[in-house]
Amino acid sequence: MMHVLLITQYFPPEIGAAATRWGDYVNILIQKGHRVTVLCEMPNYPLGEYFSGYRREWVKRETISPKLTIIRSFAWANNRNSAIKKMGHYLTFMVSGFIHALKLKNYDILIVSSPPLFVGVIGAIISKIKSIHYFLDIRDIWPDSVMVLGEVKTKWIFNLGKKLESFIYKSTHGYIFSVPGFKNHFKKNYPDQLKKPMINLINGVSNSFFDLAKKYDRKPEKRFTVLYSGNMGLAQGLEHVIKAAGILQKYPIDFKFVGSGVRLNVLKNQTKKMGLKNVVFFPVQTKEELIKTIKRASVCLVPLKNDPLFQNAIPSKMFEYMACSRPVIVSISGEVEKILKKAKSGSIAVSEDANSIAKSILYYYNNRNEIKNQGKNGVMYIKQNVRKEVLISHAMEKIQNAYYNKPS
Numbered sequence: 001m002m003h004v005l006l007i008t009q010y011f012p013p014e015i016g017a018a019a020t021r022w023g024d025y026v027n028i029l030i031q032k033g034h035r036v037t038v039l040c041e042m043p044n045y046p047l048g049e050y051f052s053g054y055r056r057e058w059v060k061r062e063t064i065s066p067k068l069t070i071i072r073s074f075a076w077a078n079n080r081n082s083a084i085k086k087m088g089h090y091l092t093f094m095v096s097g098f099i100h101a102l103k104l105k106n107y108d109i110l111i112v113s114s115p116p117l118f119v120g121v122i123g124a125i126i127s128k129i130k131s132i133h134y135f136l137d138i139r140d141i142w143p144d145s146v147m148v149l150g151e152v153k154t155k156w157i158f159n160l161g162k163k164l165e166s167f168i169y170k171s172t173h174g175y176i177f178s179v180p181g182f183k184n185h186f187k188k189n190y191p192d193q194l195k196k197p198m199i200n201l202i203n204g205v206s207n208s209f210f211d212l213a214k215k216y217d218r219k220p221e222k223r224f225t226v227l228y229s230g231n232m233g234l235a236q237g238l239e240h241v242i243k244a245a246g247i248l249q250k251y252p253i254d255f256k257f258v259g260s261g262v263r264l265n266v267l268k269n270q271t272k273k274m275g276l277k278n279v280v281f282f283p284v285q286t287k288e289e290l291i292k293t294i295k296r297a298s299v300c301l302v303p304l305k306n307d308p309l310f311q312n313a314i315p316s317k318m319f320e321y322m323a324c325s326r327p328v329i330v331s332i333s334g335e336v337e338k339i340l341k342k343a344k345s346g347s348i349a350v351s352e353d354a355n356s357i358a359k360s361i362l363y364y365y366n367n368r369n370e371i372k373n374q375g376k377n378g379v380m381y382i383k384q385n386v387r388k389e390v391l392i393s394h395a396m397e398k399i400q401n402a403y404y405n406k407p408s
Contacts, residue, residue: 002400003035005104007122008113008137009093011040011070013051015284016231017203017316018139021178022113024206025392026068032393035067039101041093044077046231046260046284059100071104073097081262094118101126109403111176113137117164124171133403136168137176137201141185169193174402176201176395181312181335197402201395203316204386205323212288213324218295224253224365227297227326229290230317232261237305237331239263242270243354244361245279253365258282258293294324298371299364303331306351314339319386322346322378327371329360345378 010016012023026036042060043051050056054072062070075093078085094116101122110132112123120136127134142161169190174197177183186193226245232238238257245255255278257267264281271279285293294300300321304310311334318336321328328346330336331353340346347363350356364371 001033001035002109002396002403003037003107004029004109004111005037005039005101005107005132006111006113007039007097007101007119009041009075009090009097009116009119010045011038011043014041014043014045015287016046018113019045020287020316021139021203022137024208024388025201027208028206028389028392029396030065030067032396033067034396037069037071037104037107039071039073039097039104041075041097042072042077044075048077048079050077058096071100073100090116090118094121098122098125102129107132109399110134111137113139114168115140115142117142117161117168120168121164124168127171127173133173134171135174135176135197135199135399135402136172137178138182139178141182166190172196174199174399176399178203179312179314179335184312197398199395199398199402201391202314202386203319204388204391205319205382206388209287209291209320209323210383212291213295216288216292216295218292220298220371221254221296224251225297226253226255226299226301226361227258227294228256228301228303229258229285229293230315232257232259232264232267234263235305235310236261236263236303237352238267238303239270240331240352240354241301241303241357242267242274242276242279244357245271245276246274247354247358248361249276249278251362251365253278253361255279256282256293256297258285258290260284291324294321294326297326299329299361300326301329301331301357302336303349303357304351311335318346319382323382325375325379327364327374327378329357329364331357339381343377343381345374345381 006022008022010018012019026038029036043054058074060072064070074096076088078089080086080089110123110127112120114120123134176199180200183198228241268281302315302318304313313332314335318328322345329349330340330346331349331351337348347360349360
């Protein structure tokens with residue numbers, strides 16, 4: 001058994017794909033006998049306000065059990081609606097996290113989850129100072145993705161980000177990929193890194209999620225309901241879903257958006273400007289409430305912008321929708337398309353194409369039996385292929401093998 005130090009900016013009680021990823025995997029590691037210390041930010045994401053029971057303070061240490069310690073480090077909590085606020089949020093955690101990481105001792109291996117890329121800086125420096133084995137968990141390719149989304153428009157800032165990326169990559173002893181296709185990024189840009197261990201650990205579904213899905217089972221609403229839940233940011237292209245809602249105004253179809261993000265107000269204004277009565281927005285929900293909401297939906301959406309960088313993306317929300325026995329309409333090509341076709345649990349719409357999205361929705365509206373059939377297919381696929389307990393076990397075997405075979 002190993003003592004793992006995990007550094008991740010986002011961690012429960014925060015919600016979202018990043019926090020859920022390691023929140024679940026940490027619990028499973030503990031169940032399997034490992035000891036874990038987590039260094040994360042003071043909970044404030046995604047609303048930019050400190051969660052109940054937390055406040056603006058330098059550090060808070062929580063001993064959850066003999067095998068789990070959580071060290072919550074200062075980060076500037078804000079709505080991140082400007083470049084300065086967003087950078088401030090990242091950099092304050094990088095500085096405070098680095099200082100607190102220096103004080104930690106007696107762990108076997110370091111895992112750092114990125115983005116933000118600045119968290120990787122902590123791992124790069126700590127691993128050199130302490131000569132510790134360091135794995136970088138990559139959930140997204142930075143700074144390329146923020147350049148594509150227009151969050152970085154200045155060339156010199158992008159080039160600086162690439163130098164930072166290169167520095168971090170050179171310091172690692174191995175990689176953990178949430179998307180297997182990320183390896184193509186290294187083949188193209190960092191071929192020298194291919195000799196290092198590259199371990200796949202996709203975002204699956206945990207046994208505890210299945211238990212909640214069973215506990216909170218609900219029948220779909222009588223009125224046909226289309227659901228999107230999660231981050232309403234630049235990458236999702238949700239304005240095209242709003243346009244699809246406009247196309248389908250004459251049908252008794254409701255569109256529910258659950259979550260928050262930098263594009264939330266833009267989407268609300270678009271809905272108001274179009275005079276849509278079939279679109280409703282709901283705030284961020286707890287996991288239990290979100291499961292109930294998914295269960296009440298007829299179909300669920302997983303959209304992304306049309307860019308080659310996102311072709312290998314595998315949004316974790318897709319697996320959660322499938323685990324809740326709901327068909328998924330995906331507007332992404334690449335890895336997700338292969339999974340959905342194999343699972344026979346959804347359909348593919350053209351990315352950023354409102355007409356294509358509307359057409360896919362109408363298919364399910366006119367073929368209600370497919371909702372039930374594809375829903376069952378999705379549950380079966382998840383149980384057989386992407387159980388988090390199995391995924392993390394395989395990943396840890398490879399991590400341990402790399403650790404015990406490291407150069408002395």
